[in-house]
Amino acid sequence: MKNAPLYFLLLCSLFLASFKKNERVTLNEIKVKAPFNMPAIKVPDFSKCQKMPITDFGAVKGDKQKTSQAIAQAIAKASKMGGGVVVIPEGEWLTGKVHLKSNVNLHLTKGAVLLFSEDPADYLPAVSSTWEGMECYNYSPLIYAYGCKNIAITGEGKVKAKMDVWKTWFSRPKPHMESIKRLYNLASQYTPVKDRQMVNDTAHLRPQFIQFNRSENILLEGISIENSPFWTVHPYLSKNVVIRNIKVYAHGHNNDGIDPEMSQNVLIENCTFDQGDDAIAIKSGRNPEGWRLKTPSKNIVIRNCVVKNGHQLLALGSELSGGIENVFMDNCRVVDGAKLNHLVFIKTNERMGGYVKNIHISNIKAGKVDQGILGIETDVLYQWRNLVPTVERRLTPISNIFLDNLAATDVKFLSRILGQKELPIENVTVKNVTASTIHGEKHIHENVENFTNAH
Template sequence: MTGFNRRVFLQSLVAAAALPAVPGLLPSAVAMSRPPRAQYNGPWAQVPKILSSIKLPSIPAREFDLKALGAKGEGEDASEFFAAAIEACRKAGGGRIVVPAGKYRTGPIHLVSNTELHLHEGAEIHFIPEPERYLPAVKTRWEGMEMMGYSPLIYAHKAENVALTGKGLIDGGADCDTWWPWKGANTKCENSSNEGDTQHPARNALMEEMEAGVPVAEREYAEGSFLRPPLVQFYECNNVLIEGVTLENSPFWVIHPVLCEGLTVRNVTTRSHGPNSDGCDPESCRNVLIEGCLFDNGDDCIAIKSGRNADGRRVNIPTENVVVRNCQMKDGHGGLVLGSEISGGVRNVFMEDCVMSSPHLERGLRIKTNAMRGGNIHDIYVRNLTIGQVKDVIVINFFYEEGDKGDFDPNVYNIQVEDLVCEEAERAFHIRGFARAPIRGLQISNSRIDRAASLGVIEEVTGLTVDNVTINGQAFKPS
């Protein structure tokens, strides 16, 4: 470790004053020494345009208080009161369903247009972990494949102006007794195995039906299939807001918006360490803002997706125009991830002023795909990213899972990373394209990795540009 330099330390304190605050995180010396935010010019000039195109939901100024409808908030099953509030909202043309402080157990909550579910501070919604409650089946996506499956715990379909807000807690009720064991063998539950009631037979059957073009309405994968639902899913919705709430213990992915336009996820905490507990997975969505959030998850923190294999190509809607800023990532398989269900493509992603660090954070930036998933992935911009501890800093991998076994080569180009600072990593890079379809136009500038045990690999990249990048105190010049 280098000696203490008082002049540099004081300069870093001055620089720290210009940095955006991330709740619950004290800036390290690395974070404090970052340059101030650049201006919105060049490719970044798109960011203000994206933000101006995002419409927050318009909710009528009327309230439906859960306790006024008869709920006590004393840990009772409040399913009937949530249903009554939603029906009253629907009949009135919309409004705000208010959940006062207290503890409420419930089955699935299906929101309708022009409706906000708002949790007061001290309010807790605990979903009852009885799978039969999440029937009948609804249209959903599972690992990028469309099907009729268990209802997500909070769900809206083809709704306009929907919101989930407040300072309360939403607990999905998943643990090693219910929901999570359906994964089969995993590292989350000591007694889980590939035997018994697991997702594997249904997952394989769904993949076969997807490739065969079976109509979605005929893909029945609810009871008896053991495919876990996400905690929050807004499906084919416009003008969506998720703000302020804490989401824990999800059966599957935590926040999973699908085919939405105008999505804001702000100041949300996702804390779920079960199998596949991704934090926020916008899939085939357009005009997205994710800001001020804390992700502490058993899988990817943010994973941007667009459908898997035949379904992704059939629907053919990319996720595009995404802004991620002022977020904090702790545990996870990756901080910002594109893929792996990415067959519909991803473009125009902007990440800035985020902080990542954990001994259990596996990757900082990651693109994962293969020759079965393919995908056009381009115009990805990252700047002012501070990473404390991570295993791999930058990963672009065309050999994820199935690897080079398909006919759909990924098309990945124009990836720009600037002002990245990492304190400690096991490996700087794991970047592997195909010789016949190389990664094109990867640019890394004004960045440093203070300690890396290994440089890792960079294979099959054309147009690699490295400018003012140091690793272990030495200028990095790729061979």
């Protein structure tokens, strides 16, 4: 063939052009300053990956089935390519569950609303998930990733849950309570997770909105989240998690904003929370789950966040049997008029074990707080107190808690620390922690060793 070399070069150039168009996802490192050794966090970069609108896969507005299938097909193709951006275009798109795969960015363009069905059947078959710190098979989280690497949810659009059915599940009638009692007993007996099937007609264990389960290198950025059946964002047994510039509005039952659980190397920044429960709640399993999995929540930095409503700005526990350490919250604000119980609340009980240590909170401003700035309680059992007995008693060592420059306008106390005589809470330092009006004693303490109040 006379022009064979030229033909070969043309084929090579076409191949290279195609390869460039479909480049794989890469990783960036984010270095974070903290008062402890904080590893650099790896996050995925999809800037050179192909964009794949769901309309190219047959998505139709208002058609739940076609849109669900289109999203699943686009995610599968993007993952197979080694990196792709699945694009939700402007407009409202009704869907069922979304299961992410490795090397996929789910991107919601400005004006896009991904509206999740209220039909529980759309979140079956059951998947490996959790309920209040206990592993089980339950309804799939609305957006779910299991064992994934290099995943993201980004954009200026919104994900929204239809609440018609879920809100009827907020109540806790006897059949529901019997189901969580059953799960508690299964966990206490170390029953394999595959045998803890919790989907039936009466259990009504609501799914999380977004759960990253046993995944790593995760970016959640820019989106708004409205409503949630249960916890809103749940990084579980995951590593290298960055959550930034998101807005969360969820005022249902158990509607925490972000619940890092047994997760490590986490950055939460520039987020806004308007919650029906805790804004940020760090957890690490309930009772034997944390003891079995032996994975503390560790190296978590939270900064530059705003809370409009919630139970606590930052909660640690009560599910903390795997331990919590190396937490740094800095430069966060609670708006005037917000409904809030504490700025920082550490809660555990005689069944948890685990530990809490090396917690640093600084530069927090708030208006009226219903209870106080710092609360530490070691006998918080909620519904479990009378539901099931203590199977194994393990106390929680709590130590090295540092607060610096926290201010509120109106509180009942600055600190209320209720330790246990057998295991006093140790080494709590509050520096420049103030309130304009204090309605009771500044510091209410039981069984605390080495408390320092500095100015």
